[in-house]
Amino acid sequence: MTLPVLTNDQKLGMYRKMLLCRHFEDRVNSLFLQGRMPGTIHQAQGQEGCAVGVCEALQQGDMLTSTHRPHEHAVARGIPVKFLMAELFAKSTGCCRGKGGSMHMGDADRGMLPAIAIVGGGIPLATGYALSFKYLKRPNIAACFFGDGAVNEGIFHETVNMAAIWDLPVLFVCENNKYGASTLIDSVMKVKTVGARASAYGIPGQTVDGNDVFAVYQATYEAGERARSGQGPTLLELETYRFAGHSRSDPGHYRSKEEVAEWKAKDPIARFETRYLAEGLLTSDLIASYRSSVEQELNEAVEFAESSPSPMPEECLADVYAE
Amino acid sequence: MPLLRLGAADPGDQREMKHIIIMPDLGQTSSEAKIVSWLKQPGDRLAMGEALLEVETDKATMEVEAYIGGFLRRKLANEGEMVAASNPVAILTDTADEDFDQDVRPNPKSVALTATVAREQAVAPVAVGGNVAAVPAARALAKQLGISLSKIRGTGPQGLITKADVEGHVSQHENSASVQGSLHQTKAREAMAALTSRSKSTIPHFYVTVDLDMVAAEAWRSSWNQNHADLKASINDCLVRAASAALADSPRMNLRVVEGKTEQQSSADVLVVVGVDSGLLLISVPDPHADLVRAFLQRMKAAVHSAKEGKIPAAGGSPLLAISNLGMFGVREFSAIIPPGCNAILAAGSVREQVVWRDGRADAVKVCTVTVSADHRVVDGIAVAKFLERMQFHLNSL
Numbered sequence: 135m136t137l138p139v140l141t142n143d144q145k146l147g148m149y150r151k152m153l154l155c156r157h158f159e160d161r162v163n164s165l166f167l168q169g170r171m172p173g174t175i176h177q178a179q180g181q182e183g184c185a186v187g188v189c190e191a192l193q194q195g196d197m198l199t200s201t202h203r204p205h206e207h208a209v210a211r212g213i214p215v216k217f218l219m220a221e222l223f224a225k226s227t228g229c230c231r232g233k234g235g236s237m238h239m240g241d242a243d244r245g246m247l248p249a250i251a252i253v254g255g256g257i258p259l260a261t262g263y264a265l266s267f268k269y270l271k272r273p274n275i276a277a278c279f280f281g282d283g284a285v286n287e288g289i290f291h292e293t294v295n296m297a298a299i300w301d302l303p304v305l306f307v308c309e310n311n312k313y314g315a316s317t318l319i320d321s322v323m324k325v326k327t328v329g330a331r332a333s334a335y336g337i338p339g340q341t342v343d344g345n346d347v348f349a350v351y352q353a354t355y356e357a358g359e360r361a362r363s364g365q366g367p368t369l370l371e372l373e374t375y376r377f378a379g380h381s382r383s384d385p386g387h388y389r390s391k392e393e394v395a396e397w398k399a400k401d402p403i404a405r406f407e408t409r410y411l412a413e414g415l416l417t418s419d420l421i422a423s424y425r426s427s428v429e430q431e432l433n434e435a436v437e438f439a440e441s442s443p444s445p446m447p448e449e450c451l452a453d454v455y456a457e
Numbered sequence: 458m459p460l461l462r463l464g465a466a467d468p469g470d471q472r473e474m475k476h477i478i479i480m481p482d483l484g485q486t487s488s489e490a491k492i493v494s495w496l497k498q499p500g501d502r503l504a505m506g507e508a509l510l511e512v513e514t515d516k517a518t519m520e521v522e523a524y525i526g527g528f529l530r531r532k533l534a535n536e537g538e539m540v541a542a543s544n545p546v547a548i549l550t551d552t553a554d555e556d557f558d559q560d561v562r563p564n565p566k567s568v569a570l571t572a573t574v575a576r577e578q579a580v581a582p583v584a585v586g587g588n589v590a591a592v593p594a595a596r597a598l599a600k601q602l603g604i605s606l607s608k609i610r611g612t613g614p615q616g617l618i619t620k621a622d623v624e625g626h627v628s629q630h631e632n633s634a635s636v637q638g639s640l641h642q643t644k645a646r647e648a649m650a651a652l653t654s655r656s657k658s659t660i661p662h663f664y665v666t667v668d669l670d671m672v673a674a675e676a677w678r679s680s681w682n683q684n685h686a687d688l689k690a691s692i693n694d695c696l697v698r699a700a701s702a703a704l705a706d707s708p709r710m711n712l713r714v715v716e717g718k719t720e721q722q723s724s725a726d727v728l729v730v731v732g733v734d735s736g737l738l739l740i741s742v743p744d745p746h747a748d749l750v751r752a753f754l755q756r757m758k759a760a761v762h763s764a765k766e767g768k769i770p771a772a773g774g775s776p777l778l779a780i781s782n783l784g785m786f787g788v789r790e791f792s793a794i795i796p797p798g799c800n801a802i803l804a805a806g807s808v809r810e811q812v813v814w815r816d817g818r819a820d821a822v823k824v825c826t827v828t829v830s831a832d833h834r835v836v837d838g839i840a841v842a843k844f845l846e847r848m849q850f851h852l853n854s855l
Contacts, residue, residue: 163524164505164524164525165524166481167478167479167481167521167522167523167524168479168524169479169481169482169542169543172482174482379519382481382482382483383483383484383514383516383517383519384516384517384519385517385518385519385520387517387518
């Protein structure tokens with residue numbers, strides 16, 4: 135299988151997406167600290183390589199499911215940030231009309247189901263999408279993000295097995311950030327990698343450096359091509375790290391300062407910048423202009439969100455049942 | 458928190474030179490937090506995202522960062538104070554010495570304030586059907602101290618009782634029926650008298666005594682202590698941990714009787730008796746066997762330390778087994794009175810060397826004689842004996 139060569143524009147596009155993800159999360163944190171945004175949040179700073187690398191390899195018509203930590207997935211999938219921001223502000227212009235909030239980011243019309251916060255909850259839904267794609271003979275695939283905490287849930291085993299026996303076009307994408315909330319993955323899993331689990335289902339499995347956006351893209355692209363050509367599912371493990379705690383209530387004291395520093399040194403955005411500053415694709419002026427352009431986009435998103443109306447009580451049951 | 462913050466992250470109104478830092482809504486079940494310490498002092502400069510103060514929520518101690526860079530000009534709350542979410546805690550200005558007005562209303566765009574109030578009203582209905590509204594930490598503390606919540610005046614929304622209300626009540630009513638560090642010496646003795654007489658006259662005690670073999674536990678302890686000079690394990694730590702693990706293996710010892718009905722308790726909590734200047738203090742240690750050794754020892758040290766400082770240690774758990782240890786005074790063995798609410802108390806003597814005749818030869822061993830006093834309405838001798846067997850097992854595999 136040959137991997138399409140990425141043009142410079144595509145590479146820079148992936149860079150800007152990663153920046154938008156990071157700045158989106160930082161802005162949300164700032165709004166939270168100012169008391170301008172209600173509710174707690176699960177943030178993904180540090181995991182941009184996973185979100186952007188996977189989404190870049192998805193096509194229109196493909197379907198993505200996500201987790202309780204979905205902000206970066208939604209940004210990377212291309213849902214306009216103003217609709218995401220409005221959702222966080224619980225406004226009627228939000229991607230779920232203000233009734234979903236942080237843990238239900240998504241927009242099925244834009245290729246991402248509203249996220250499911252139940253651990254492992256997206257896995258069977260993506261597989262259901264894959265079954266329907268196969269049944270309807272559509273060329274699309276489904277992909278589901280889940281964390282390392284999900285791989286010991288029963289639903290993971292049942293669903294991966296089912297997708298394997300039916301050769302369904304689905305990508306099981308584990309963002310392994312080492313901790314299921316505060317539980318170290320090594321303390322609850324005997325095998326060394328999640329990718330190794332694939333052999334138990336007779337499907338390809340791969341462990342990828344999740345902080346290298348191109349490695350993630352390549353692995354996802356190849357797995358996607360296999361799925362699209364009827365060769366069934368793949369289990370991808372993306373090794374990554376969240377810089378923040380599990381949620382705003384979690385200071386992350388279960389991780390050593392050295393460990394956090396070690397992973398911050400592997401920041402996917404900084405790695406991209408270092409590499410392409412050296413190769414000449416990026417300049418410091420270009421970086422500054424990208425940063426100010428994502429800040430501008432976020433300023434507009436916050437303004438849009440804060441000036442949008444709240445949902446009305448009579449809209450309470452709208453969109454709840456299928457019509 | 459996040460590393461990359463080169464862009465201007467929405468400082469709000471650009472003309473505004475003053476910035477109010479609020480207490481963020483960090484809790485899981487309560488939306489107030491205690492200020493543990495200030496990490497910056499007035500005049501200090503902060504970068505955006507830098508930690509300004511450390512707070513303790515119902516769940517953890519954590520840092521609050523500044524959402525914007527600037528100079529800390531005024532602290533609006535002191536260390537040790539509880540501050541509700543969305544209330545201002547500090548004023549920052551853009552420059553070190555500019556004048557600023559003293560208005561401390563947070564950002565007018567703040568939505569958290571109203572949301573917080575609405576949520577508290579939703580979860581904290583006033584007393585219904587004889588139940589008193591109280592936050593979980595207050596409920597646990599009151600239970601630990603044996604105080605009825607109905608006697609405490611709540612200062613939270615709609616009369617919700619907070620932990621501070623319970624502590625306030627205790628300091629005002631020194632004759633409360635509890636054994637508590639801050640009580641006056643004679644009052645403590647009176648409380649102790651009341652508790653023990655009630656227990657000994659209403660609970661049918663019986664006693665089971667064994668010699669626990671401490672050879673393996675002592676070997677483990679000396680190897681741990683050699684490698685962890687900063688966090689040494691005591692014999693009492695070993696006993697507490699092994700007893701908790703044994704309790705987890707012994708469901709019949711961990712039954713709670715409530716209004717004639719028996720309920721199985723799933724956590725293996727232990728009540729540790731600690732000697733303080735004014736008498737004895739009972740510290741609840743939830744599930745001591747469930748932690749890694751390091752975390753467990755840190756928890757024990759912190760609890761004992763705060764008890765000796767006269768503070769009421771953070772409550773939690775609902776222990777049915779207590780442990781009292783007089784080994785450090787050279788006591789060989791004793792039996793203890795069951796604290797109300799518990800099914801049993803384990804009394805430990807000192808670890809002593811002794812020679813035993815085993816397999817036709819003399820062996821030097823280390824033993825600790827323990828006596829379990831148990832409530833025969835709930836447990837029987839076989840349950841206690843099996844529990845002690847499991848405790849020996851866990852002492853051998855610490």
